[in-house]
Structures are given as structure tokens and as C-alpha cells.
Amino acid sequence: MSVLLKDIIASIQADINFDTVSETINTISIDSRSSQNNEKTLFFALVGPNHDAHIYIEELINKGIRYFVVNHVPQELESKANFLLVEDTLKALQDFASYYRSLFHFPVIGITGSNGKTIVKEWLNFLLAPDYNVIRSPKSYNSQVGVPLSVIGINEHHNFGIFEAGISTVGEMSHLQQIIKPTIGILTNIGSAHDEGFDNISQKIKEKLRLFTEVEVLILNKNKTIEAFLNKNIKTFTWSTQDRNADVFFQKNTYEDYSELNITYNQLCFKVNIPFTDEASLENVMHCVLTLLYLKYSQETIQERIAELYPVEMRLKVKNGSNNCTLIDDSYSSDFQSLKIALDFLENQNQHKKRALILSDIFQSGLSDEELYSRVSQLIISHKINRVFCIGETVSKFKNKFLNAVSFQTTEDFIKAFEDLNFANETILIKGSRQFEFENIVSLLEEKTHETVLEINLNAISHNLNYFKSKLNPKTKLMVMVKAFGYGSGSYEIAKLLAHHKVDYLGVAFADEGIELCKAGIELPIMVMNPEMTSFQSIIQYGLEPEIYSFRGLKAFLKIAEEKKLENYPIHIKINTGMNRLGFDTEMLPELVEILSHSKRVTIKSILSHLASSDVPEHKDFTLQQITDFDNDSTYLMKGLNINPIRHICNTSGISNYPGAQFDMVRLGIGLYGVSNESHEQSKLEHVGTLKSVISQIRTIEIGESVSYVRRFIATRKTKVATIPIGYADGISRLWGSGVGYVLVNNKKAPILGSICMDMLMVDVTDINCFEGGEVIIFGKDPSVNDIAKATNTIPYEILTSISARVKRVFYRE
Missing domain, CATH: 2.40.37.10 (Lyase, Ornithine Decarboxylase; Chain A, domain 1)
Structure with missing residues (x-):
């Protein structure tokens, strides 16, 4: 994109703190981590109930970003950048997207429903790609933020759009309708997803149908309930497997590994075979068939293309590769928008210094090959890719635009040369169009392990983290527990995500867990909750911070600190308030003060205790007594040592049930992983x-x-x-x-x-x-x-x- 800044200012009705508005903007960003941010970027500092991107502005200014859309100008930054001041930065992003959409005039399909939106979108893209330059929502970008970012991807060469719209409550769809402005509508179904955002099913149906207020046709499963809410002026094109009054009637026969659909439309009767047997896939296919019929595709073309539909992988996956490699598997799509997303994802993988990209021909960019691969080259340079493997006739022609590039005409050629390519100790992004069958490359590179996998949803981790952050007082710090291999989920990936979200501390149980995180490049302070005395040397070597809970442990650590001539090394003092597991008892505190007051080798970074029954209402009195005892004992230490450390006692349940006990910091554990002991809270968390x-x-x-x-x-x-x-x-x-x-x-x-x-x-x-x-x-x-x-x-x-x-x-x- 290339838009005059003055037009953006007008479209979002912003006040500005600068004079020159003749600049052009070529990138819209909401992600502070993106290496695609540059001096031509306009960064929207989005604010939500659990997050505020204004905290990243100073960091972005230091990286060279000059223009920001904000709802307030952070203190001391007024003169350091150009600010576009608005009341609501999300609304401003949506308003700009609506303006940008108005600059283009071509058919646009808008898809909504409870399930199947992304699959129908991807299949329609596959079916229409031979005839159109299609712009579509990347991945499942269907939210109040995702839809604007999707539409902003349009360029002057596109001539067909497919965008999905997802909502979770009343009042959201009207915003998305203004941004997408679909000419063709598809309603996949109305199910139970996000029911909690609506009073009843009627309210949910009405809200979803708002997407179609201006369409020339709405494609849907014939349904009397839905039709009762439809505006009579909206033309419908319906299908059914039960009602022969539908415009298109389907009869289906399901076999072991494929299905046969018998289609009747007007005087036309024909069959299509599809490699699916489940009901959801069959419904999704029917929406695609009706779209092709509406666009006047021939029976022969429909039969040929529908038979080639394939399972859709809707997400980027991080996998362990052989020879200590990390794989980012995005092997089923190759378009410019999703390449940008995948490279940003790669940017957050810091396990290895070396980075490789395996890239197929890119389709449907809407750009000339020369312009497309010049832009791809810029992306590769900005993301510091060390070597590129080009697979495909077209991308191979432009390999000279990429640093350290090797080209292959086909995937088979790459596989034949695989043994000589020496993949080891690097992060590899595999990005290919489905027809190149890059899943065979992934299979070659992937570490050969169990067929059983535990899939970890990083979006859900972020959601749950922000949910608990929303419960904290503004000045309360946050430690997140990543012990026990991240509660079974894997420590490094989660620690890296937590670092982006600027948590204050990570907590591990044993030193080896913290050491692995340090070796992997995690720079957050890490507290070792249960350090063995034999690990003190390693703890000091890697800059970890031990919890000290006994005189024996304290004296052992002080001895090592003395030998190493350490000064003010951070430690954490554990007080026992009733858990009776680890910690100094109240009667031990005078001796503790005596010992610590005569040592300059350590400094008390925090004082902590642990709640035993914060999730059990019947033990409320016991928990309140623990909190009182902690307050008294920690105050005694602070006065006796003349210190002002961080104090913390609340675990996950404590955060929810005892908000008055936040002190200076809380420790989030199992809640991060989508598990709560509170039934009312469980529904607000996402499973990880x-x-x-x-x-x-x-x-x-x-x-x-x-x-x-x-x-x-x-x-x-x-x-x-x-x-x-x-x-x-x-x-x-x-x-x-x-x-x-x-x-x-x-x-x-x-x-x-x-x-x-x-x-x-x-x-x-x-x-x-x-x-x-x-x-x-x-x-x-x-x-x-x-x-x-x-x-x-x-x-x-x-x-x-x-x-x-x-x-x-x-x-x-x-």
C-alpha cells in the first residue's frame, strides 16, 4: 500500500502534533516485534481490556518508527515522534480500513458463521485462483483487528476479495460490514461458539446477518429460522440436503475415505466426488459449489476443481527438527500476506542465530513478478535470513535478489539434493503453496518422534495472561511460573512469549530449568524456587536468583558468595505462614535479621510466602490469617534490615479470590495454561x-x-x-x-x-x-x-x- 498521510489523518479524524503531512505511509502495524516496521510505518497503539500497546512506543521510536496513532501521548515522548491523537485507536484502525476499502471496486465475498469460515475462504481462494487475482484474509484474521489488517492488504492489481468476519458479542458486525462491504455473502452456519456474548440465539443471528445488509446475494443453507430474520430485500441463493425447495439440492453418499455429492440445480444434474466424509467438510463444500454456480462456472469446471479440495492447515506450527533445528511449518500456502505473517513469527524464534527460508513460487500477489520478488527480497533482508532455498520455476528466476540463495525447479529436485544441504542448528521456515507438496520436506526435516503430539496454542497463552493482568493493580508486578516444563507445555516458547508481554519475573522450580532458559536466550530475571545447594555455583554462573528458605541454605550461599567476592547478589527470602513446606518460621526471623545485617554479599530482592488453600472457600479464615502473618513477618524483616523489597504471596487462585493481597507482585501459575478452580473463571479462559x-x-x-x-x-x-x-x-x-x-x-x-x-x-x-x-x-x-x-x-x-x-x-x- 501507499497512502498519503494527510488522507489517513482525515479518515481517522486525528489531531496531530506536527506540521508536515505530505509523507506517504506504506505499512500499517500493530505489532512492535515486526521487522517490517520502518520509517514509512504507521503504528496503531491498540488498547484493550487486558493490554496497552502504548508501552512499546519508546522502544519503537528507538528502532526508527516516526508515526504513531495514539489515544494519549506518553510522557516525555511528545517531541520524539509524530503522533496522531484519537479517542479510540481500534476505531481509528477500522475507520482507516473502511476508507482504504472504498478505494477499490471489485467483487468481494464476505463470510461469517460459527464454524467453517476459514476453510470455506481457503477453498474458495483455491477454486477461484486460476481466474482472479484474489486478496483474502490471511490465516483466520477475522476479528475486529484482523479484518482491518486483511483489507489493508489490497493492492491495485487485485480483482477479487474473500474476507471472513468473526464476532463474539452484539455491536461488532456493523464495524466489520463497513470495512469488508461484501457484494456476495456466505453464512456458513449458526452454532454454539461464542454463545456467552449473546442473550439468545435470535440476538446472535441478527448480529451475524448485519454483514449482509448490502450484498447482491446471500448464499446459505435453507433454514426457516434464519429466513425469519432476513431482510426481504436481500436476494438469497440456498442449498439443502432435506428441502427440495432450495435453489440447489444435494444428495450425499459417504464411503470409507470419500463422499459423492449428487447436485440438482434448475435443469442441471451432476455429481462431484470429494476426499472428505465428515459433515462439516460436506457443508463447507456445498457453500463453495453454490458460489461457483452463482459465478456461472461450468459443470465440468466445478467437478474438476471441487475434486481437488484438500484439508486446510490454518495455523503456523513450531516443531523440533533433526540436527538441532527448529521448524516453522507453513507448508500449505504461499502468498505475500501470509509470508509477511510467517516471517514475523520467525522473528520471535531465537533458539538459533542462523535462519533459513524454504520458499515456493508465490501466487495471487496481484503484483508483477519483478515487483513481488523485490518486495520479498526486502522482507528477507529485514528479517536477517541467512540462506534461502527457492523452489519453483518463477521464484528461481529471481534468486539473485536473495542473499545466499539456492534454487530448484521442483520439490523433487530439492529432496534429491537434501543430504548435501547441511541443515543443522538453525531455524527453518518452510513456506510453500500446496501444489509443491512441502509436507514432504517437513517430513524430511522433522525430528522422528512419537505420532502423539501436544499442541500448544500461543494465542490462548496470551489471552489468559492478559486476563489475569486485568485483575492486577497498575503497579503490581507479575511473576509467571514456567516450572515443570511449563506445566507440561514446554518452557522456552512460553518464556519467550512472556518476555514480549513484559512480565517482571519468571519462576522455575530447579536450577537446571532456569539454566536451559538462559542458554536459549531468555533475558528476564528468573527466580529458582527450590534450589538445591549443589546448584548454587551454577545459579551464580547463569545469573539466576535463588529462593532462600533455610539457615542451612543461606549459610551455604553466603559462603560461596564470599569466596566469589560477590556484592549485592539478588536472593529471595521465603517465609512459612502455614503451608509448612519450605520457609523461615516467625521465631527464626530475629536470627535471620542478625545474619543478613552483617552481609553485603547479597541483597534481598523479594520476600515471599505461599498460600495453601486460596482456592477453597471453607478455608478463607485460614488464608486471611496467612496473609496477615505474611504482612507482619515481612514488615519485621523490612524494618530490621532497613530494606524495601518486592513482597508476594498470591498464586493463581489468590489473584482471583484475594485481590487485597497483591502486595507488590503476584505469581501466576496454572491459570496461564487455561485451568482455573473457579467455575465462573474457567469460562473466561482459553484452553491451551x-x-x-x-x-x-x-x-x-x-x-x-x-x-x-x-x-x-x-x-x-x-x-x-x-x-x-x-x-x-x-x-x-x-x-x-x-x-x-x-x-x-x-x-x-x-x-x-x-x-x-x-x-x-x-x-x-x-x-x-x-x-x-x-x-x-x-x-x-x-x-x-x-x-x-x-x-x-x-x-x-x-x-x-x-x-x-x-x-x-x-x-x-x-
Whole structure:
């Protein structure tokens, strides 16, 4: 994009603190981490209930950004940058996007619904790409922020748009309608997602339909409930599998690994085959078929292209690669907008100094090849990519624009040369269009491990962090616990994300956990909560900060500090207020003051204690007494030593239940990972981890036959049994077996049969359409870790931390 600054100022009705407005802006940014920020960037400092991007402005000024949209000018920065002052920075971003959208005139599809939006968008992009230069929402950019950023990606060469719109409450869709201004509408369905934002289903339907107030046609499943809310002036184009009065009627036949759709439209009758059997995919295909029919595509073209549809991967994934590599898998799409997003994601991976990019031809940019690959070259330079592997006829022609580039005409050529390319100790972004089958490259590069994976949603981590931050007083500091391998989720990726969110401290249980984070480049202060005295030397070597909870530990640390001639080394003093686990008791404090007052080798960075029952209402009096005792004991130490350290006692439940006990800092633990002991709070958190596996084998057993050890399950009917390669060695409790628990197969509950084995478990899939190699959900939204914990008489902490290290962790952003 290239827009005059004066036009932006007018579109958002901003007051400015500078005179010159003849500048042009070529980048809109809301991400302080992006290496694409430059002197031509306009940064919108967005403010939400749990975040405020104004805190990054000084950092961005130091990086060379000159223009900012703000709702207030930070103190002492008035003269250091150019500020566009508005009441609401999000509204300003949306207003600019609406203005920018008005500069272009071509067909635009707007998609909304409870499910399927992103898949329908991606499939339509695939289906229409041979005939149009399509601009579409990257990934699932469908929110109040994502939609403006998507529309701002339009350039003068695009001639078709596909944008999705997602809402969570009343009043949001009108903003998105003004930005997208769709000419063709698609309503995928109305389901239960985000129900909490609406009083009833009627309110939700009305809100979603606001996207279509100006469309020339609305494509939807024929439904009397929806039609009752439709404006009669809106032309509809409907489909159904039940109602022959629909404009297009579908009959479906489902087989083991594909489905056949018989389509009747006016006088036209024809069939299409698709490689899907689940109901959701079939519905999504039907919306795509109607769109092609509306756009007057021939029967032959529809049959040919629909048959080539494919599963859509909607997120970037971080995976462990062989030879100590880290992989960023974005191997199913290659367009300029998603390349920018993927490179920004790469920017946040600091495990390795070396960075490589494997890139296919880029399609549908709307730009000439020369301009496109010149821009790609600029991106690669700004992101400090060390080497580039170009795969494809077109990108190979421009390899000289990239530093240290090697080209291959096909993916097969790359694979043949793979052994000589020496991938090791680097971060590799794999970015390719689906037709290049880069999944084969990912398979070559990926560390060969268990088929079972624990997927960690980094967006959910950010959401949960910001939720708890919103509960804190403005001056309360925040420590986040990343011990026990990040509660089973993986420490480094989470620590890196927390550093971006500017938390004040990280907490680990043992020194080796902190050392690994330091080695990986984490620079936040790290407190070791349970340091062994044998680790004190290493703690000092890596600049970690130990919790001291006993005279024995204190004297041992002071001895080492004396030997090393340390001065004011930070330590943390633990007081026992009733947990009776670790810490100095009240009667020990005079001696503690005596020892510390005669030592200059250490400085007391914080005083802390731990709440034993902050999540149990019946123990409220006990907890309040703990808080009082902590206040008294910590005050005694502060006066006796004449110090003013950070004080902290609240854990996750304490943050929610005892807001008056925040003191100077709180410690967030299990809540970050989407688990709360409070039912009202659980609904406001997002689940972080989804444990997935696959079906290894399916067999059918007869009545009287048994499954697994000790024959705890004996069939009372002919039973189809699926074996899943995960067991108690992976952290799945045997108490969850023998009919107590279940997994999800094709979104249906499959009860666990008999005993869970060390490396496998078996489930009943008699009434479920599934196949070998198919995906299985062990836990996630359903069953949740709370569900499993309740059924096995334990706590969610144990479920999460029990997932063994042999289960591969995959991190992703939506």
C-alpha cells in the first residue's frame, strides 16, 4: 500500500502534533516485534481490556518508527515522534480500513458463521485462483483487528476479495460490514461458539446477518429460522440436503475415505466426488459449489476443481527438527500476506542465530513478478535470513535478489539434493503453496518422534495472561511460573512469549530449568524456587536468583558468595505462614535479621510466602490469617534490615479470590495454561493444550472376545476397536481406562476399553466413521484436563505435568 498521510489523518479524524503531512505511509502495524516496521510505518497503539500497546512506543521510536496513532501521548515522548491523537485507536484502525476499502471496486465475498469460515475462504481462494487475482484474509484474521489488517492488504492489481468476519458479542458486525462491504455473502452456519456474548440465539443471528445488509446475494443453507430474520430485500441463493425447495439440492453418499455429492440445480444434474466424509467438510463444500454456480462456472469446471479440495492447515506450527533445528511449518500456502505473517513469527524464534527460508513460487500477489520478488527480497533482508532455498520455476528466476540463495525447479529436485544441504542448528521456515507438496520436506526435516503430539496454542497463552493482568493493580508486578516444563507445555516458547508481554519475573522450580532458559536466550530475571545447594555455583554462573528458605541454605550461599567476592547478589527470602513446606518460621526471623545485617554479599530482592488453600472457600479464615502473618513477618524483616523489597504471596487462585493481597507482585501459575478452580473463571479462559494422536489399527471383535490386559473389557456385541499409540508411559492415568474415560474420534466420544497399556490404549469406535491414520483427541476442549482430573480423583496440575517428554510439543498461532 501507499497512502498519503494527510488522507489517513482525515479518515481517522486525528489531531496531530506536527506540521508536515505530505509523507506517504506504506505499512500499517500493530505489532512492535515486526521487522517490517520502518520509517514509512504507521503504528496503531491498540488498547484493550487486558493490554496497552502504548508501552512499546519508546522502544519503537528507538528502532526508527516516526508515526504513531495514539489515544494519549506518553510522557516525555511528545517531541520524539509524530503522533496522531484519537479517542479510540481500534476505531481509528477500522475507520482507516473502511476508507482504504472504498478505494477499490471489485467483487468481494464476505463470510461469517460459527464454524467453517476459514476453510470455506481457503477453498474458495483455491477454486477461484486460476481466474482472479484474489486478496483474502490471511490465516483466520477475522476479528475486529484482523479484518482491518486483511483489507489493508489490497493492492491495485487485485480483482477479487474473500474476507471472513468473526464476532463474539452484539455491536461488532456493523464495524466489520463497513470495512469488508461484501457484494456476495456466505453464512456458513449458526452454532454454539461464542454463545456467552449473546442473550439468545435470535440476538446472535441478527448480529451475524448485519454483514449482509448490502450484498447482491446471500448464499446459505435453507433454514426457516434464519429466513425469519432476513431482510426481504436481500436476494438469497440456498442449498439443502432435506428441502427440495432450495435453489440447489444435494444428495450425499459417504464411503470409507470419500463422499459423492449428487447436485440438482434448475435443469442441471451432476455429481462431484470429494476426499472428505465428515459433515462439516460436506457443508463447507456445498457453500463453495453454490458460489461457483452463482459465478456461472461450468459443470465440468466445478467437478474438476471441487475434486481437488484438500484439508486446510490454518495455523503456523513450531516443531523440533533433526540436527538441532527448529521448524516453522507453513507448508500449505504461499502468498505475500501470509509470508509477511510467517516471517514475523520467525522473528520471535531465537533458539538459533542462523535462519533459513524454504520458499515456493508465490501466487495471487496481484503484483508483477519483478515487483513481488523485490518486495520479498526486502522482507528477507529485514528479517536477517541467512540462506534461502527457492523452489519453483518463477521464484528461481529471481534468486539473485536473495542473499545466499539456492534454487530448484521442483520439490523433487530439492529432496534429491537434501543430504548435501547441511541443515543443522538453525531455524527453518518452510513456506510453500500446496501444489509443491512441502509436507514432504517437513517430513524430511522433522525430528522422528512419537505420532502423539501436544499442541500448544500461543494465542490462548496470551489471552489468559492478559486476563489475569486485568485483575492486577497498575503497579503490581507479575511473576509467571514456567516450572515443570511449563506445566507440561514446554518452557522456552512460553518464556519467550512472556518476555514480549513484559512480565517482571519468571519462576522455575530447579536450577537446571532456569539454566536451559538462559542458554536459549531468555533475558528476564528468573527466580529458582527450590534450589538445591549443589546448584548454587551454577545459579551464580547463569545469573539466576535463588529462593532462600533455610539457615542451612543461606549459610551455604553466603559462603560461596564470599569466596566469589560477590556484592549485592539478588536472593529471595521465603517465609512459612502455614503451608509448612519450605520457609523461615516467625521465631527464626530475629536470627535471620542478625545474619543478613552483617552481609553485603547479597541483597534481598523479594520476600515471599505461599498460600495453601486460596482456592477453597471453607478455608478463607485460614488464608486471611496467612496473609496477615505474611504482612507482619515481612514488615519485621523490612524494618530490621532497613530494606524495601518486592513482597508476594498470591498464586493463581489468590489473584482471583484475594485481590487485597497483591502486595507488590503476584505469581501466576496454572491459570496461564487455561485451568482455573473457579467455575465462573474457567469460562473466561482459553484452553491451551490439545493432546492428539492417531489410530494405529482398527479391528472388529465378536461377542465374548476381550480387549487388553486382565480382560477387563469383554464384548457384549460385535465391536469395532481402534488402537491408539499413547499410554501410561506418556502420562495417561490407568484410572482413565476401563470405560471411565473416552477420546474424541471424528468429533464423537469413543469410550476407552479395558486397561490402558504402557504405550497404547484401545477405544470403541463401533458407531463412528473412522479409518486407520485418522486423528484422535486425547484431551483439549473435550475432554478437558478438568474432566479427566475429576474422573480420576486428582488435579489438573497432575494431568498436565504427567505428559512425558517423549510426546512432541508443537506450538502454533491461529
